[in-house]
Amino acid sequence: MPDKTPRLDFLLLLPSQAQKHVTRNGAPLLLDMITQLTFTTFEESDPPTAPEGGEVHVVGDPANGDWVGQVGKIARFDGNGWALVDPQ
Incomplete structure (x- = not known):
């Protein structure tokens, strides 16, 4: 299973992953960075x-x-x- 989306490089949750909030918060921060750039x-x-x-x-x-x-x-x-x- 890949750990990032292919186009926007969003971090994906992986099975049994510790500190899910770190990965989950990465996607909106990246989206915030590249949208309305x-x-x-x-x-x-x-x-x-x-x-x-x-x-x-x-x-x-x-x-x-x-x-x-x-x-x-x-x-x-x-x-x-x-x-x-x-x-x-």
Whole structure:
């Protein structure tokens, strides 16, 4: 059984999974990120030093700091860290 949906990358509940709330909350957060998408910056190489929750950026080349190895991905700051997804 796959652990994510094929198109939007939503996390799926798996049999006997502990902490179901973590997986269940991931889908609405991802949907919130990609729906009505607006970018704070586009192709920025450095993550902001003091991002606000909900900021969305497109990671540029070369990627630095927390974004190393994430070139071209969409990055959203959730208040604690960066969620990064591949654009579809």
